[in-house]
Every structure is written in C-alpha cells, then in structure tokens.
Amino acid sequence: MSDISASTPRIGVIGLGAMGMGTATALLEQGMTVTGCDVSPSVRRAFEHAGGQCAATPAELAAHCDIVLLVVVNADQVEQVLFGDQGLVGHLAEGSVVLQCATVAPSIARRLGERLAKAGIEMLDSPISGGAAKARAGQLSVMASGAPATFDKAAAALDGMAATVYRLGDEVGIGSSMKLVNQLLAGVHIATAAEAMALGIRMGLDPDTVYEVITHSAGNSWMFENRVPHILKGDYTPLSAVDIFVKDLNIVHDTGRELAMPTPVAASALQQFTAAKGAGFGREDDSSVIKVYERLSGIVLPEPANDDEV
Incomplete structure (x- = not known):
C-alpha cells in the first residue's frame, strides 16, 4: 500500500x-x-x-x-x-x-x-x-x-x-453536483453579459462607457467584469473556450433531465454557445459568444488594437 x-x-x-x-x-x-x-x-x-x-x-x-x-x-x-x-x-x-x-x-x-x-x-x-x-x-x-x-x-x-x-x-458526486451549479451560473452570466453588451452597442452606446457604468451598478457580475474587457479589446484568445460551455451546459441539461427538473435559463444560454460553436468560434474565448449578435444584428464590435499605430 x-x-x-x-x-x-x-x-x-x-x-x-x-x-x-x-x-x-x-x-x-x-x-x-x-x-x-x-x-x-x-x-x-x-x-x-x-x-x-x-x-x-x-x-x-x-x-x-x-x-x-x-x-x-x-x-x-x-x-x-x-x-x-x-x-x-x-x-x-x-x-x-x-x-x-x-x-x-x-x-x-x-x-x-x-x-x-x-x-x-x-x-x-x-x-x-x-x-x-x-x-x-x-x-x-x-x-x-x-x-x-x-x-x-x-x-x-x-x-x-x-x-x-x-x-x-x-x-x-457531491463535488461534481456543486460544480454544475457553478457552471450553470457562469455560463448564463457570460451569455447574458454578451447580450447586454450587444444591446448597448446596438442602441448606439459607447462600449467602454457601458462597461464603466455597469461595473459600478447593480447589474454587474463577476463574469461581466472579467469577460467584457476581452470584447472591448477585440481579443478572443481562448482563456476559457466556447466549447467548454457547450460541454458543461449540456451536462447541466442532461442532469436536469435525469432529475425531471427544467433548466430553461441554462438551456437558453446553451443555445447561444451552440450557435457560437456552429459559427466557427468554438475554440475562441467564451466571450466570443457576442459574435452571434454581430451576425444576427449587424452590430460593430471593437477591433483589436493596431500595434503599428503610434
């Protein structure tokens, strides 16, 4: 032994x-x-x-x-x-x-x-x-x-x-159960942060100003504060990829089905991540779920900084 x-x-x-x-x-x-x-x-x-x-x-x-x-x-x-x-x-x-x-x-x-x-x-x-x-x-x-x-x-x-x-x-099994609660919330918060930023941009608001105001208001979340800077920088280098939340929210969905318990908000977030994966963004950072709105609504997302500019 x-x-x-x-x-x-x-x-x-x-x-x-x-x-x-x-x-x-x-x-x-x-x-x-x-x-x-x-x-x-x-x-x-x-x-x-x-x-x-x-x-x-x-x-x-x-x-x-x-x-x-x-x-x-x-x-x-x-x-x-x-x-x-x-x-x-x-x-x-x-x-x-x-x-x-x-x-x-x-x-x-x-x-x-x-x-x-x-x-x-x-x-x-x-x-x-x-x-x-x-x-x-x-x-x-x-x-x-x-x-x-x-x-x-x-x-x-x-x-x-x-x-x-x-x-x-x-x-x-208890540890994995708790992680699913966390992943449900994390996935929903990322998808919601992307939707909120997309709505703000579609209404003509300055993206940086939206971030500044929301991070000092009741609508803030840890995921909003952490992921929206990726959007503002136009940098979708994967720190946590879209594919991860396609997987994890599917586990949430399957576990809910095993328990005969609906998870409609998580299911909606799963559809957004699935759409992002289907559009070719599966290996990009999970904040790239906002690109679904770029394709559907024609919003213009921030571009990455040009290092050649003085």
Whole structure:
C-alpha cells in the first residue's frame, strides 16, 4: 500500500492545459515533486523547462506519483486516462489518491469512484474553479467530496493548489453536483453579459462607457467584469473556450433531465454557445459568444488594437 507523506508528496498532473500547467507549476514552485503528463510533446517540454519532470503516458506517470490530479477536458478523457490501454489503473499503487478535477456529471463521478475503489485507489471528487491566473497562483477554489481519510492524504496537494477547499461531504458526486451549479451560473452570466453588451452597442452606446457604468451598478457580475474587457479589446484568445460551455451546459441539461427538473435559463444560454460553436468560434474565448449578435444584428464590435499605430 502507498505511504503518502504529507511533507513530501509525489504529485502527478495529467492535462497540462491552461489550468493544469498553472496548477502543476504552482505546486512545483512550492517545493513539491511534480510529474506532468500531456498528449503534446511541446507542452511536456515546456513543463520540463520550468523544472518539472514529465511522463509520456498516465501509466508511466503512475510509477512516480502517490497523488494524481486529472485536469482534462471531459468524461471521455477521464475514462481514457484512468482505464485506457496506457491508463493509471493497473499501474498506480494501491492506496494512491486520484483528484478528479474535470467537470463531469455527478452520476459519472459516482461510477468513477466505485470503479477506482475496486482497484484499491481512493478518489476525491474535486472540480476546480478560478481560471488560469488563479491556477498559476495556486489560488483555485476546489469543490470536493470524498472520505475524510482521503482528504488527509491529499492535504498537501490541496493546500498547494487552492485558496479555498470546500469539503462538501463524504460521498463522491457531491463535488461534481456543486460544480454544475457553478457552471450553470457562469455560463448564463457570460451569455447574458454578451447580450447586454450587444444591446448597448446596438442602441448606439459607447462600449467602454457601458462597461464603466455597469461595473459600478447593480447589474454587474463577476463574469461581466472579467469577460467584457476581452470584447472591448477585440481579443478572443481562448482563456476559457466556447466549447467548454457547450460541454458543461449540456451536462447541466442532461442532469436536469435525469432529475425531471427544467433548466430553461441554462438551456437558453446553451443555445447561444451552440450557435457560437456552429459559427466557427468554438475554440475562441467564451466571450466570443457576442459574435452571434454581430451576425444576427449587424452590430460593430471593437477591433483589436493596431500595434503599428503610434
């Protein structure tokens, strides 16, 4: 059985995207032994350049880690990382801990926990929130559930990656349920911020003035304040892509259907993100959902700054 030391944890991070790379680097800078894994050789090289070590596959990573964070995109990737031909299961030592950080349906999280338990591996259902900047600073919010003893084993990793760890209960699935509440609100707020800005522009208001007034008024939201600057700069470099909310709001929709509970506002937001994806903006920043209104209403959005101008 794995003996996880709180003082010298060996941590693996699978999925070195914006959130995963930030988290892995933050843990590394706190003196922890961190092994990264990603399908991209160039991303692995970047983490090695930062001082980390890398493995080409989850199976290879398993030999170096007692605690493994899964910071991948969706349930299919989680399945492959855990149970695929080069997956963790079968290679990770008994008693090791998996922190499942991807947004998945609560029912899927519960099944993953059951399957890992049969393999002698403990799991925390631990979705994360906060974005790339907070990941890099080790200041994420973690919405976690699982056995108290598993929390104890994972304490050093959680402390290193998060400003706040919400211990939501002993049962796997509660963390993923809470993340869905967050994603419903986040998706709706982004879609609504885009609609509000589009309406203001269509009425002839100055976009910068709309932002200034709303961020000091009751209509403000964290997402409005965070995402509208992307629109004002005309910069849709993906920090969180449209595709993410197509996925996550579909999970909200499917979970509502499982529970026979309508989610009409989330469904409306999902349609806007789906329209943005259909228009070719799926890999752009999620604020590019405003481009749906550009096509439908003919509004003129701010252009990116011309660096050649004096």
